[in-house]
Amino acid sequence: MPDTGLRLQRPNLVVADLDRSLRFYRDILGFTVDFTKDSDDASYSYPVFEIPRHAELRFCVLSANQDQQRSLALTEITGIDLTDMPLPRRNALVLNIDAIDEVLDAARAEGLHVYEEERLETNDGRIGREIGIVDHDGHLVVIYKILQT
Numbered sequence: 627m628p629d630t631g632l633r634l635q636r637p638n639l640v641v642a643d644l645d646r647s648l649r650f651y652r653d654i655l656g657f658t659v660d661f662t663k664d665s666d667d668a669s670y671s672y673p674v675f676e677i678p679r680h681a682e683l684r685f686c687v688l689s690a691n692q693d694q695q696r697s698l699a700l701t702e703i704t705g706i707d708l709t710d711m712p713l714p715r716r717n718a719l720v721l722n723i724d725a726i727d728e729v730l731d732a733a734r735a736e737g738l739h740v741y742e743e744e745r746l747e748t749n750d751g752r753i754g755r756e757i758g759i760v761d762h763d764g765h766l767v768v769i770y771k772i773l774q775t
Contacts, residue, residue: 636687636697637719640675641763644684644702650761651700654732655721655769657688660696671701681705690721711764718758718766726755726771733759746770 641647644662651657665671665683672679684702689695698719723729733740741758748754756770 636699638699639765641700641702642708646762660687662686715766718768720768723769
């Protein structure tokens with residue numbers, strides 16, 4: 627396998643309403659906002675996400691914690707209709723959450739779709755809980771907590 631110098635920077639999710647998305651990612655899941663900015667007309671996001679140039683973009687970078695700085699980005703696109711996410715879902719964020727019950731209660735109160743909880747058994751035999759949550763834009767977030775090691 628070649629040494630490519632690989633380093634995962636962050637996933638970037640496209641959202642229709644950044645403030646609404648922050649209620650989930652910041653206020654419920656616990657990410658902190660590093661910065662938010664309006665994208666300029668020359669943003670690389672236009673060609674790579676195939677966004678029409680008349681749409682407006684706002685970009686937000688979030689950190690999961692002190693050890694995981696700038697680990698998620700949200701790009702708000704306004705001025706165009708965003709189509710529903712296709713099924714089957716093609717990606718998911720998977721997050722280890724300590725306060726799992728509090729997150730689930732808040733997600734339900736926010737009106738988000740919360741899947742039935744499943745028993746998690748990892749490939750190395752650890753036991754835990756896992757639950758899928760669909761955000762306002764159709765992105766799947768699977769949260770889990772290991773109970774036994």
